[in-house]
Amino acid sequence: MPNPNLVADRRSVEPDRWKLSVAPMLDWTDRHCRYFHRLLTTRALLYTEMVAAGALIHGDVPRHLRYNMQEHPVALQLGGSEPTDLAHCARLGEQWGYDEINLNCGCPSERVQRGAFGACLMAEPLLVADCVKAMLDAALVPVSVKHRIGIDKTESYDFVRDFVGTVSEAGCSTFIVHARSAWLKGLSPKENRDVPPLRYELAYRLKQDFPRLTVVVNGGITSNEQIADHLMHLDGAMLGREAYHNPWWLASWDRAFYGAAATELTREQVEVQMCDYMSREAAEHGTPWPSIARHMLGLRHGLPGARRWRQVWSDHKLKGLSAREVMALAHAVQTDSV
Known part of the structure; x- marks a missing residue:
């Protein structure tokens, strides 16, 4: 059910909101997974699987948006490229009580490409800016963008810098950077998570060039030591496959990175x-x-x-x-x- 206790404007959030998060992972981070992860960490931000805008507009809204109240803070990730549709979905996300709306500009799958969204949107920063503006106009929760450092074999930092610059001008202040390019031709989604090289330094440069933005890094992070290293340069780290396959790792996060008591649960x-x-x-x-x-x-x-x-x-x-x-x-x- 939608949350009846929404405050008037929830865009002002605590500064460490994005310090640690569990990545949106298709077929994995459903509400049951998020309930489990919340038992292990009270502070990390949790993300839904990507929900296509069309599925919300034409499908079963409760099935896609239902979650457990214990999951907060929890963010809804949307996939789409039509500003009007995304605005409608962002409004739904707000009505249901999600703490953030995230736009997927990083998924490289062929199915997503056929829908003209995901990583291929990085080639159209003005369209992404229009989408972000429409969502911000429609809802009073933060809107973030998750993206790659490039598409295909683009190695230029200028490409991702210009993308972030254009989208930030539309009002987006949080960018989650999967520090690999997305090779839209020739690689499967699984290969796109491993084959393109990790280039964390590009995420670091984005933070240097846009110091007022919140920049979170994603990709290949498997230890608290790596998290700590990234947090010396960036505002946050998003953890994916390692967090899913080795979930007890999450139980160390509250004490290690938030100064909070560790979970008392065995x-x-x-x-x-x-x-x-x-x-x-x-x-x-x-x-x-x-x-x-x-x-x-x-x-x-x-x-x-x-x-x-x-x-x-x-x-x-x-x-x-x-x-x-x-x-x-x-x-x-x-x-x-x-």
């Missing part, structure tokens, strides 16, 4: 809370537990017996059991394998 207590959540979701929405459990398969990453534990939680032959019963089986086989 891995076992997190698992119990997720079981309770699975039970509620099954009762209220008919959600089968495997749809939720898949997001926590990395919870015991690196621990003895983790492989056997993970095999139980990913065994769809057990879907007739309750989540609590599956947890008991998982603990039994984990103990046997240690």
